[in-house]
Amino acid sequence: MKVKQSRIKWRWGVENIKNRSIRAYLLLESLITLALLSVLVGTVLTEITRSRTQENIENQQIEALSVARMAVDSQMSSLSLNGATIKVVHSPTKIFISNHGEELLELERED
Numbered sequence: 281m282k283v284k285q286s287r288i289k290w291r292w293g294v295e296n297i298k299n300r301s302i303r304a305y306l307l308l309e310s311l312i313t314l315a316l317l318s319v320l321v322g323t324v325l326t327e328i329t330r331s332r333t334q335e336n337i338e339n340q341q342i343e344a345l346s347v348a349r350m351a352v353d354s355q356m357s358s359l360s361l362n363g364a365t366i367k368v369v370h371s372p373t374k375i376f377i378s379n380h381g382e383e384l385l386e387l388e389r390e391d
Contacts, residue, residue, distance in 0.1 A: 340364075344379040352377070 344364040351359040351366045352375070358367045366384075369376040377385040 344384060348377045348379070348384055 340363070343362050344366065347359055347361045347364040348366045348368070350361070351357075351368050356368065357370075358365070360366070365380050367378050369378075373389055375385075375387040375389065376383065377387070
């Protein structure tokens, strides 16, 4: 009987080690999956933020060009509208258009 008991105890010990090993592998896989998911989510959020920033810059440029067109069409030397401050400078051959001191356009006149 002692031999049977020792085999049974040994067998239970092996099963216990196997269960612990399986749990450890599951925990390791879970941690790796969580790390990968975190990296993917971080990358997606970073790209979304970058895309929105780029879109805001482009919208501001579009707005500035629209205001500049209004200023040129109405022959005004300066116009402030929707956050854009447009100044139009006429020279004999060119028209310079700037927004907040930065040059937007330089147009040549056709006469």
